């Protein structure tokens with residue numbers, strides 16, 4: 001813990017990945033654990049970790065990267081945090097993020113800007129950019145991010161770390177501040193695939209406090225890694241719609257190299273079709289914004305956080321509070337989300353997006369009849385420059401083309417490093433996608449290729 005706190009002190013001035021550091025508390029917890037001695041029942045005993053600031057931590061601020069929650073400290077732990085603590089993990093701090101997890105570069109954080117440790121003039125990705133940057137900078141041994149449309153996998157790809165988005169329902173969402181409730185899922189961001197498995201072992205499983213958490217039994221993911229040593233007999237599907245998409249030459253060649261390794265490891269690669277994923281980004285942004293507009297109604301200046309003090313009456317107080325303390329992107333999404341749900345437009349937008357979602361789900365189901373896993377790039381480019389996309393929300397949304405459909409379908413995916421791009425020298429990621437609750441196979445394949 002001392003060593004990692006030291007790393008944080010040294011790297012933070014350049015990276016700015018952390019919103020809150022639990023220096024004293026973490027040291028005290030570590031000392032207490034030292035006094036009691038190692039505990040074999042606790043699989044993460046003494047492991048220093050960080051948590052994205054959208055996840056509630058008892059007694060430690062949880063801001064969601066927003067002014068409106070700048071002074072909010074939860075009175076309870078999210079279920080996954082409770083499980084990590086019970087497993088012996090020590091939480092060093094909370095990581096920066098796009099405000100309410102809305103973004104792809106962490107530049108939408110209202111509190112600070114995080115840099116990519118590989119090149120400080122570039123973004124770490126988002127929205128879990130603080131978690132990815134903190135891992136890449138050696139600030140902890142594991143972090144928890146959340147992925148609504150790619151926010152674990154995309155920053156993992158930009159920062160050269162491993163990011164796993166579990167099946168919807170695998171990890172409890174209790175205590176995770178909601179963005180798009182039907183899409184949100186928390187998962188591990190780590191330096192290796194076995195670490196990802198070890199963390200997933202701890203945070204997975206049914207939770208009576210989250211009615212959408214699954215009661216499917218939790219296998220031992222670390223055991224699963226032991227069981228497979230090559231890819232013989234596996235069919236890896238390559239979705240044509242993804243591989244034929246425009247992407248930078250360095251992403252294309254780094255990912256194609258991985259395909260060769262996949263074949264050398266004994267798997268067959270087969271072309272598959274996901275005919276409706278071309279509509280994935282559009283459907284995702286309608287559904288995510290619709291759900292966000294409803295979820296964020298609770299920030300009214302009454303229940304939590306910031307309240308405007310100058311207003312004379314209630315409506316004025318709502319208006320001033322929300323206009324002042326919610327950022328531009330968040331306000332844009334609340335407006336669009338409200339619009340697509342409003343009478344007269346519901347059928348044209350929300351309902352259509354829900355229908356497309358169903359078709360995308362069916363595409364994946366059909367693809368998994370012909371293959372065991374799917375494989376594609378994570379993002380069409382390596383990390384872009386700070387400021388490059390901030391004035392163009394549409395351009396920013398389009399970086400999500402390979403990630404959002406998986407959330408619409410509720411399926412698991414993992415992003416692992418695929419080497420460095422030959423043009424920029426920056427990390428490239430490749431993702432594997434699996435059928436529902438196929439995390440074991442995902443981790444096995446990722447572990448072999450790592």
Ligand code: GLN
Nearest residue numbers: 101102103148149150151
């Ligand atoms: N970049 C996507 C968005 O802005 C995904 C965010 C996420 O997964 N939280 O909505």
